[in-house]
Amino acid sequence: MFQKILIANRGEIALRVLRACKELGIQTVVVHSTADADAMHVRLADESVCIGPPPSRDSYLNIHQIVAACEITGADAVHPGYGFLSENAKFADILAAHNITFIGPSGDHIRIMGDKIEAKRTAKRLGIPVVPGSDGAVTDQKEARRIAAEIGYPVIIKASAGGGGRGMKVALTEADLEIALQTASTEAGAAFGDDAVYIEKYLEKPRHIEVQVFGDGFGRGVHFGERDCSLQRRHQKVWEEAPSPALNAEERARIGGICAKAIADLGYSGAGTIEFLYENGEFYFIEMNTRLQVEHPVTEAITGIDLVHEQIRVASGGGLSVKQEDIKFNGHAIECRINAEDPRTFTPSPGTITHFHTPGGLGIRVDSGVYSGYKIPPYYDSLIGKLIVHGRNRVECMMRLRRALDEFVVDGIKTTLPLFRDLVGNADIANGDYDIHWLEKSLAKED
Known part of the structure; x- marks a missing residue:
């Protein structure tokens, strides 16, 4: 069992993980931004390390600061909670390179499931039922029209690297398809740095x-x-x-x-x-x-x-x-x-x-x-x-x-x-x- 776990998150999930560690007799370290200095998980942890100013990119998403906090405190594992770096394959890989255990799956599995197209391919291979749609990214209008005609309208265009509803547009008819594809791709590029999108059958009352x-x-x-x-x-x-x-x-x-x-x-x-x-x-x-x-x-x-x-x-x-x-x-x-x-x-x-x-x-x-x-x-x-x-x-x-x-x-x-x-x-x-x-x-x- 681990001797000391660093909790790389904030708010209720940081406190939730902290409680579990205490019940298991594991020492806890929390990281926090300057905005969270008075947070409850900071008050209750065995140790705390300030890792930067309020913006997430400078604190809770700052991998180098979090790894440094592990090394300073001697933490042998990191629990990422949810959000922030919890599904960041690079973070998992860097921790492994520093002999720190990431409490989660391997970086390879995070990468597979983080790419919505590859995740769908993998699910299909594993026998999980999938929504009818494109086998990969859709790159032009002609291909989009062909796929949409095959699976039937309405269809939904989704960002390959996305989530949370961004880069997601519904086309009720062929007339809607061109603008939906363009808009979804533009939103995906702006939100995730990857404009790849794919098409699925849109279920109306799921x-x-x-x-x-x-x-x-x-x-x-x-x-x-x-x-x-x-x-x-x-x-x-x-x-x-x-x-x-x-x-x-x-x-x-x-x-x-x-x-x-x-x-x-x-x-x-x-x-x-x-x-x-x-x-x-x-x-x-x-x-x-x-x-x-x-x-x-x-x-x-x-x-x-x-x-x-x-x-x-x-x-x-x-x-x-x-x-x-x-x-x-x-x-x-x-x-x-x-x-x-x-x-x-x-x-x-x-x-x-x-x-x-x-x-x-x-x-x-x-x-x-x-x-x-x-x-x-x-x-x-x-x-x-x-x-x-x-x-x-x-x-x-x-x-x-x-x-x-x-x-x-x-x-x-x-x-x-x-x-x-x-x-x-x-x-x-x-x-x-x-x-x-x-x-x-x-x-x-x-x-």
Whole structure:
């Protein structure tokens, strides 16, 4: 097991990893920008190192500073959390060159899955169902028209190196295709430095289903069930739950088995999430995230297994602590992402939190690194906390969530708490009857 882990992140995920390390008896080092000097994870860590000014490029994305912090403190491993350098293959390679363990997959696996075209090819080879579309990058209008005609309209143009909805355009007809291709390529080049795009069939009312997987790096793989992340705005997840209200036990076992086998065959090490669009009983691969997900707590709630502990164990060479038959699913869990944003316009709302009170009681978990008097800096992601609720079934979970949202108090800034209070009382949400477009359509009706 590791002696000292450096946590290369901030906010609630840095605190989440820190807690896991303490439970395992591992010393902790956190890095921080000058803007995060008073952050909770900095206060609670065994050691902290300031690595630069507020802009991410000068601090949390500064690989050389982070490696220097490892060498100064004697950290023998790095946990990257999510975001920042968590899916940076170069970072993983540099750490390996310095004999520092990256708590995640190999740089090669990060590279494969970070390229959406190569990821789709790999998924297909591993037996994972994929969305019909181009086999590689599309370079001209003639080729685009041919592919779109073969798979049928509507189609979606996606950035090969992209994510988060950037470099993504829908063409409903052939007349839309030329401008969609040009716009997506231009956006992709500006956002990712790579203007390569590809074409897929556009599913009109799909759900977003993702499967949590783990590999030991030696040919063993398991799955921890699925999460439903269909409530989204601008391709950003807002509300996640496990298990999905849309799947039955047979579908759950089928897609989980496919993913676990694929991870084993790939020789993958650590945590990963294989993401799908699901429509009319069929699953279509869209991407794989080679890191811990923001929404991992709902999986922990229904399995009782600490996924960060599992990451650390696998990275240290200890292998997986469970076999597939050991993983049982209990009840239902929902996570709401609480952001420092206006609940209607979603514009960021940095500032000082004057009062912060979290809900409690059976089945309630709040992952957050903020506190009363904490000043939210304007430089980073607006997520300030996650409310996770677990119940014996979905009905109990929803009732518990309603109560927890009523108890949650954040004063001094605007947050998305009012949005979730509306959602938990909505009939479609109560019935589990929604798709990836539901939230944006619902918000558009209100404007």
